[in-house]
Amino acid sequence: MSEEMDNLEVGNFSEGDKVKGTVTKIEEKQVLVNVEGSKVDGIIPISELSSLHVEKASDVVQEDEVLDLVVTKVEEELLVLSKRKVDAESAWEALEERFNNNLVFDAEVNEVVKGGLVVDLGVRGFVPASMVEDHYVEDFSDYQGKMLSFKIVELDRDKNRLILSHRIVLEEEKEQEKKSLLEKIEPGETLNGTVQRLTDFGAFVDIGGVDGLVHISQLSHEHIEKTSDVVKEGDQVQVKVLSIDRDNERISLSIKETLPGPWTNIEEKAPKGAVLEGKVKRLVSFGAFVEVFPGVEGLVHISQISHKHIGTPHEVLQEGEQVKVQVLDANEHDQRLSLSMKELEEAEYQQKDYEVPEESKGFQLSDMIGDKLKNFKK
Incomplete structure (x- = not known):
């Protein structure tokens, strides 16, 4: 029974x-x-x-x-x-709603497998390695048990197929940050940034979700041949916003504008009377321009080149020549530096004029006077 x-x-x-x-x-x-x-x-x-x-x-x-x-x-x-089939049935309904409405949701990574991650959402969700981050990741072992934000990129209930992406969430967040930043920043602002990549024509700098270009001419006050002479990838830099093209999402930046200019404190660097060394950069009919600091050229007027009369600077100087000059006057406001070579020549000439010849050393004044007295007595 x-x-x-x-x-x-x-x-x-x-x-x-x-x-x-x-x-x-x-x-x-x-x-x-x-x-x-x-x-x-x-x-x-x-x-x-x-x-x-x-x-x-x-x-x-x-x-x-x-x-x-x-x-x-x-x-x-x-x-x-x-139990699995009951969980899956209710899970598919929730997942279909998330997929149809393009919703973002958080979930824990349950497994790290070959080729990606596995997430339990009532059904097995797979995150391919290429959809985990927006950059290359060599080892995913640290992702076990980690909470991440996801979007569903593929859902097929009949085939029990569910593909998730964390990378899409990151990319959308960055795009939103980029739009927000483009709306907020204005020309003239000074911002902190990170050098992302170098090119022959300049450096791209991330200023908080959007890249701006620092043209090679805006890297330094000095003339440079290569971008890598000044910055490298990963450098933290300060930049000034020069211009913004919001429609094309282009930003022009300058590092040079945030640095002290070559003429800053020129009165202290080149006080009146100081002797400096420099290179002859240009010769003109009225004198020579000599670079004494990077980006700072002073004029040696033709009348200050030599104590001898010369018709043109080319008679005694050539471009690229290293010379010594004395500062006559420095003006930071007008970015003007007056120099002289003649003053140094005259000082050298006078020094030689007053030097006692080697052969006369050892004679005393009394000896010379004594000889004169002897002749007078005769």
Whole structure:
């Protein structure tokens, strides 16, 4: 009679029926449950506990826990059940809503596998390696257990296929930051940035989500041949905004404008009377321009080149020649520096004029006067 009752109880259920079951025992490869309305045992194979691979059933359920289940098979005196299918059914509905509305959501990375990450969303979600970050990542082992924001990029319920992307979320955030920054910044502002990449014509600098170009002519007050002579990738720099093209998302920046100019404090660097060394940069009819500091050229007027009369500076000087000059006057406001070479020649000439010849050393004035007196007595 008891056997007939059990068969009757099993016969009340069909494949696909949804039931509630209380966990009574957790074994290595299966879970036993007490099914409401049945006097026979229900069994959940470990493969039917979760959409993910499960090593231990106890990692998913615990004794006395009440579960929503679906009947997958009716056997004599036994119901085979699935927790995974119930979870998946309700999960697909939520996932379809997120996919249709292009929603962003947070989820924990459950597994790191070859080729990407696995996320449990009631169904198995896969994040290909190329969709994890917006930059190359060599090792994903640190991502286990990490919370990330995702968007669904592919969903196929029939094929049980769910593809997620964290990279798209990052790219959209950066694009929004870029638009916001383009609206806020104005020419003349000074900002901090990071050098992203170098080109022959300048450097691209990230100023907080958007790149601006520092043309090679705006890198330094000095003339430079290569961008890499001044900056390298990763450098933290200060830049001044020169212009903004919001329609084409182009920003022109300058590092040079944030640096002290070559004429700053020129009165201190080149005080009146100071002797400096420089290079003859240009020769003109009225004198020579000599560079004494990077970006600072002073004029040696033709009248100040030599104590001898000369018709043109070319008679005594040539471009590229290293010379010594004396500062006559310096003016930072007008960026004017007056120099002289003649003053140094005259000083040298006078020094030589007053030097006592080597052969006369050892004679005393009294000796010379004595000789004169002797002649006078005669």
